[in-house]
Amino acid sequence: MLAKSSTELVRQQNSALVLSALRRHGRLAHTEISDATGLASATISSITADLERARIIEKSEQQATVGRGRPRVLFSQRRNxxxxxxxxxxxxxxxxxxxxxxxxxxxxxxxxxxxxxxxxxxxxxxxxxxxxxxxxxxxxxxxxxxxxxxxxxxxxxxxxxxxxxxxxxxxxxxxxxxxxxxxAKVILNNETLLVAGALLEREVKTQGGGEPVLAALSLGHSIGLGIARRVAGGVPEISAPNFGHMLHMPSGGLCRCGARGCVEAYAGFYAILRAAFEVPVDTIPAKFVPVAEIDKIAARARQGNRMAQLAFRNAGAALGYGLSRLLSLHGHMPVFITGPGTRYQDLLQAGIEEGLAQTHVVRLGGMPGLTVVPDEPSLVFEGHLNLAFSIVDQDIIGSRQSMQAAGE
Amino acid sequence: MLAKSSTELVRQQNSALVLSALRRHGRLAHTEISDATGLASATISSITADLERARIIEKSEQQATVGRGRPRVLFSQRRNxxxxxxxxxxxxxxxxxxxxxxxxxxxxxxxxxxxxxxxxxxxxxxxxxxxxxxxxxxxxxxxxxxxxxxxxxxxxxxxxxxxxxxxxxxxxxxxxxxxxxxxAKVILNNETLLVAGALLEREVKTQGGGEPVLAALSLGHSIGLGIARRVAGGVPEISAPNFGHMLHMPSGGLCRCGARGCVEAYAGFYAILRAAFEVPVDTIPAKFVPVAEIDKIAARARQGNRMAQLAFRNAGAALGYGLSRLLSLHGHMPVFITGPGTRYQDLLQAGIEEGLAQTHVVRLGGMPGLTVVPDEPSLVFEGHLNLAFSIVDQDIIGSRQSMQAAGE
DNA sequence: AGCTTTTTTCTCGACAGTCGAGAAATTAGA
DNA sequence: TCTAATTTCTCGACTGTCGAGAAAAAAGCT
CATH class of the missing domain: 3.30.420.40 (ATPase, nucleotide binding domain)
Incomplete structure (x- = not known):
């Protein structure tokens, strides 16, 4: 069922457009907002006047006053x-x-x-x-x-x-x-979902014409995945499928979640540890594995230890098979790998590619782009801000009576 | 990037709303349209006048004239x-x-x-x-x-x-x-995508409050899957993931697509044939298998033949594991099974449930609803109409100049 | 038949919003 | 001091939605 529309919703939508332009570029002049949003100058006047009356944005006094002509007045969000x-x-x-x-x-x-x-x-x-x-x-x-x-x-x-x-x-x-x-309203999101959202926003900023969809894969003690998709003329769509606990191998290794054969039970840190020491796959997984422990195994693998190499290779294969299933079910898309596990990328890569290579999607669409993005924490924070401010702005604009009342 | 809005888009949206109400219920009076869309009576007057001028809808002369009061005039699409x-x-x-x-x-x-x-x-x-x-x-x-x-x-x-x-x-x-x-514009869609769309529309019609997402699984010589999702106040979102050629078993049976281990290579009709006759899994699949052939195997299985039973059970398991992966990556949703393969549901069911049961999603969210819907052809046609008319209506409304011109 | 009741459609004026054009403001440079 | 350049602001036209109530038309009642 479609929703009905009205002139008020038009104003709401266009106000949101103005605020999001301000978010993206920060501190804009009247004409710049007009350019960024595609709205007529007169409309910008009206909207900014409303938002200013409602104490949501303010004119910043300090203006660079460069060039001739009437000096531009810059708008920005009211901090408090x-x-x-x-x-x-x-x-x-x-x-x-x-x-x-x-x-x-x-x-x-x-x-x-x-x-x-x-x-x-x-x-x-x-x-x-x-x-x-x-x-x-x-x-x-x-x-x-x-x-x-x-x-x-x-x-x-x-x-x-x-x-x-x-x-x-x-x-x-x-x-x-x-x-x-x-x-306050409280929202909760999967961490890797935020990473995917942040990466998508970065793509949009650097080169607007990039593919409008990507996956973020976070490697660590557990395995996270987020998908972000830019749909035409709308708010980006981000989701966090349960990738880490998708089935990798029927009746396979015991996972922390209690099920058997999850991707994580082969590619998580504890799984790599288990494989490297040839512990039976149905032993209860370690609660927590210090990264130093995995570093040691990685060092052995890099020195040629077969068992250690195999542990990483199998972890990579589990990821590769899993990613192939992701591409089958969500369409072809580039994958950005992040998280502490990226430091073992050299050991995982071959397994990942092997897992991907033999499947129909990859034969048809080619190997997906695999990019390592090391700095996960800042991506998480960026994702928080992107998502949170889009919600806050929407809420603020949505409560129109506040704007009316503040106008008094 | 959000899209800008304007009063003209409002009219477009609301015109679409009127047309879609007419699609859904067929032949409506002024007040009924108002009720169905939530728009004010005056707005309906304006929109129907526009659409009539543009020769898109017409007043149908024959009115049932029941009850007192001014007789209602019914609107419907102009057939030609x-x-x-x-x-x-x-x-x-x-x-x-x-x-x-x-x-x-x-x-x-x-x-x-x-x-x-x-x-x-x-x-x-x-x-x-x-x-x-x-x-x-x-x-x-x-x-x-x-x-x-x-x-x-x-x-x-x-x-x-x-x-x-x-x-x-x-x-x-x-x-x-x-x-x-x-x-004419030409559109192409996967068959099972249309089935999913039709099933979702049926759900909406019978009980508006049903879960707004479902999957359609079509069993036959090949395996098809469609997902339909009703997003709040928008056009339903339907997609056809490449389920049949998702990886089921690494280095597994040879599939028609040339890859190895696809779901179809275990659950397609040719795969059931191959398994029942214990042909090696890397033999080239049969181009086409008459249903009668599979019927024979099914009859043997129902009479207790172990090999035939196993063929169906393994096919079911491939579907079950595949569905568990679907639920992991797309969230929990009910599954509607259709296509010629539904006649072997009794033989497949156990395998499907076995495949689903051991995974994390199912342990967490419970076994998904599995409903058999036999009449695939009419679902396909229904899906065609739903999708096609929503596009046609959108296009007709979108070309506003035609409406203006016809108004002369 | 004529009047009333009931139901539906249609019309009018108020209000909200966008847009283009051009006026007003303001600075740099001649 | 005047002019050109540039930006902001304002006005009127236009489109669209809405509520209220007028107009239309059939059924029932006297």
Whole structure:
């Protein structure tokens, strides 16, 4: 069923367009906004006047005043229009970042994630959020959005972690981490989904004509995958399929998730460890493997140790077969590999390519582009900002009465 | 990048809404359209007046005149506003159907698809299309759309068959089947994609609140899969992943496509034949297997023949593992099984469930709904109409100047 | 038959939004 | 001080949606 349209929705859409142009380029003049959005100059006047009245954007006083003619007035987001907190959960740490509405990082700190069940975990996060606002003396009510990322599977609409390596299928509802005084919306996304979104945005920025779809593959203790697709004239579509726990080998090695034969049970760090030491594949996987441990195996492999080489090669093959299935089911697309596992790319590459090579998709469409992108943490943060601000902007514009009221 | 909006687009969107309501319910009164679309009565007046002026819809004279009050005037599509030809290509036949703008079937005939290369094949279709318009004495120029379906992989935007069981990776461009005098747009879609689209539309009609996503699995000589997803307030999103040639078993049985270990090489009719007769899995697959042949094997299996039973069970397992991968990469969704292979469902079922059961997605989300829907041909045709008319309507509305001009 | 009731369609004016054109503003340079 | 250049701002025309109520037309009632 299609949705009906109206003139008000037109204004909403075009306001969003103006804000997103401001996000992308930061601090724009009237004419520049007009060029970037394709809207008529008069429309820009009207929209910016509205947004200014609603205290969402402001004219920045400092103007470079270069060239002749009437000096341009630059618009930018009002910094204290609202705040955003990103919460990046990794296996041992939780990182909190406080960002203002203009997108500048105000504060960042990390805390150990601690032991205990989901309740203790949520309490830790709750405390972390409190600390974040108190350190910068910010009103809880002015935090518009808390954007959480984690490994595992997020509920498609609620901020609930449906499955995670640590808590299994015990659900974690991050909305419960906000106590009284907070009005923020909470969103939760898979970490690699954010990476895919960030990579897509980078592609768009550098060369607009790039392929509008890509996959991000994160290698580490667990295996993450995100897909980002730019659809014509709309908000990009990003998703995080359950790649790490897709079936690789029926009745195969035991996985941390309890099932058998998952991709992760062959390509995760613990699986590489298991294979290198010829431990039976049905032994319970190690909870956590220090990277140094895998580094040692990699060193042995690079010195010619057959068993170590085979461990990496089999891990690569599991990834390659998995990627071939991804391409079969989602269409051909380039793959960007990231995460701590990229340091073993030399040992994995052959297996990955072997796994891909023999399948129908690859024979038909050619080997997909495989690009290593090492700096995962900054991609995750970038992905947080992209996604979070697009939601915040949408929400702010959506609540039109606020704009009307502020106009008084 | 978002697209800019304008008042004209609003009218386009709302006109499309009116036309789609007319498609769904056929022959509606002013008030009914208003109810169905949520638009104000005055807006309906304006839009219907426009569409009538543009000779797209008309008031149907015959009114049931039941109840008191001013009698309602019913609107419906003008039948001769344009025509649509669907071309359904199967392994041995090509079926042509001529449909008028109101959606009523005017003519239908089938022809053998013949032998020879792609050029001869296109010539056959070209002749078939000519025959279709001549039999009904319809002007070639008034055919708005030719909607073609086939097994295989269609190009995402062009009407080009990128890979097919018959022609392999030799491309077939159906646009070339239209000679001079034709102005029709040509679209090509995978057959099972249309089935998925039709099933989704049926779900929407019967119970609006059903899950907004489903997969259609077509079992036969080859294996087809379509996914249909209803996104909030938009046109449904349908796709046809390359499921049949997704990797099932590394270095496995030889497939018709030339690769090894595809799902089809275990679950296609020729694969069941191969397995039942214990032919080595690397023998060249049979070009075509009569259903009677598989029926015989099924009869033997039902009488307790172990080898025949195993052939079906393994086919089922290949499907089950494949479906588990589908659910991993596309999220949990119900599966509708169709095609000639559904007559062996009793023999396949156990294997399918076995393949699904052990994977992480199914352990987490439960066994997906598996529903058998036998009548594939009518689903294919339904899918053609759904998709084709949504495109035709969009095009007609999109060309606004035609509406203005006709208004003179 | 004539009046009332009921239901539907049609019309009008208010309001929101976009656009093009051109006026107003403001600076650099002659 | 004047002119050219450049940007912002404003005005009127146009398109579109909406609510309210007028107009139309059939059924029922007296």
């Amino acid at each position: 229009c609202g705040y955003l907190i990103t919460v990046i959960i990794s296996s041992d740490l939780i990182q909190y970042s406080l960002v203002d509405y203009a997108g500048t990082l105000l504060d960042r700190f990390s805390e150990p994630r601690g032991e205990g069940g989901t309740a203790a975990f949520l309490a830790t996060i709750s405390a972390g959020l409190e600390r974040a606002v108190e350190r910068s003396r910010i009103d809880r009510g002015s935090v518009l959005l808390v954007s959480v990322s984690s490994k595992g599977i997020a509920h498609p609409s609620e901020p609930v972690l449906v499955w995670s390596p640590v808590f299994g299928s015990q659900p974690v509802d991050f909305a419960a981490a906000l106590k009284d005084g907070w009005h | 506003c344009g025509y649509l030809i669907t071309v359904i290509i199967s392994s041995d036949l090509i079926q042509y159907s001529l449909v008028d703008y109101a959606g009523t079937l005017l003519d239908r005939f089938s022809e053998p698809r013949g032998e020879g290369g792609t050029a001869a094949f296109l010539a056959t279709i070209s002749a078939g299309l000519e025959r279709a318009v001549e039999r009904s004495r319809i002007d070639r120029g008034s055919v708005l759309l030719v909607s073609v379906s086939s097994k295989g992989i269609a190009h995402p935007s062009e009407p080009v068959l990128v890979w097919s069981p018959v022609f392999g990776s030799q491309p077939v461009d159906f646009a070339a089947a239209l000679k001079d005098g034709w102005h």
